[in-house]
Amino acid sequence: MYAEERQQAMAQLVADRGRLSVTALAETFEVTTETVRRDLSALERMGLVRRVHGGAIPAHTLAAIESGLLERDQANVAQKDRIAQAALDLLPAPGSVVLFDAGTTTARLASLLPRDHQLIVLTHSVPIAARLATVPHIELHLLPGRVRTTTQAAVGADTVAALELVRADVAFVGTNGITVGHGLSTPDHDEAATKRAMVAAARQVVVLADAAKVGQEALVRFASLEDVDLLVTDDAIDPEHAVGLKDHDVEVVIA
Structure with a gap:
């Protein structure tokens, strides 16, 4: 044949x-x-x-167009765990404001937050909010909006409007793809609008993405590489992709 x-x-x-x-x-x-x-x-x-x-x-x-939350949570589990652990070193000082984007890796980081580190946390992720709702040292703010079944995250005009009113020290952001040519992207327009507002609201943007997403492009761009300060990924990243990101002033942290 x-x-x-x-x-x-x-x-x-x-x-x-x-x-x-x-x-x-x-x-x-x-x-x-x-x-x-x-x-x-x-x-x-x-x-x-x-x-x-x-x-x-x-x-x-x-x-x-977009895999479900459960399917994505079961993919590259070990890598996501290492990325979340490495991202702990990037937490801002106690009392700071932190944005948590929806995603399986950001959710892992949220579950690892140290018990003696007080933070003001804003998120549009229902699973992340559920994990942090009873944590006494976290002042939790759940962003409004329509909750998408696929990602279990609030999106829409209300979510974007709420983000436009805040200023965070750090945003931990997930992505479906990241490339030099297309930046950070995701399949859904409403998700992209929310992520775009989250990036704009933060002084520092930290992207948590396993190496399988580096070099991939989804339908809608929500940020350029100039909007990103750091990428935390795993050691399977293609060296050429890592060099390309560093050439655009994105610090690459290998977990």
């Missing part, structure tokens, strides 16, 4: 099944997983499939 024939059959199979893993496709077509990944990259460029963690889904499905 020629590569073009295999790719066409692969695209049809993904469309029929809804989601297939790289391993399953390799077994079905009797090729290596590296060949499957190359085929999926080619199919994604043609707009026929959308690559997700460990496999592919049809390009037209809602799941192709």
Whole structure:
């Protein structure tokens, strides 16, 4: 079977099944997983499939736009834990104002906050608010807005308006993708507007993103690299991507 024939059959199979893993496709077509990944990259460029963690889904499905919170929480767990641990060293002084963006890595950082470090925390994330609501040394402010099922985060005009009234010392921000050419991006326009307002409200912006997101681009840009002070990521980051970010004055911290 020629590569073009295999790719066409692969695209049809993904469309029929809804989601297939790289391993399953390799077994079905009797090729290596590296060949499957190359085929999926080619199919994604043609707009026929959308690559997700460990496999592919049809390009037209809602799941192709944005994976759910549970799925993302189960991806790159060890890396996210290390990133959250490293980010603890970036907490501002006690009494400072901190913004927590929604996300699985930012939520891990929130759960690690030291018990003797008083902070004023603002967040639009329902899971993060739930974790911090009973912590006595945290003055918690939950931002208003419509809560999206996918990310369990408040978004919309009310969220953006609330953020425009505050000034934070540090914002810990998540992202679906970060590149030199496109900056920081996310699939949803409302999420992007909220993240954009969060970045604008902070004196320092710290991005928490595992290396799988570096080099990826989503639909809507919410910040340029000039808006970012630090990126905390893991040691799987492509060295060329790390150099490109540093060339744009983004400090890269490897967890």
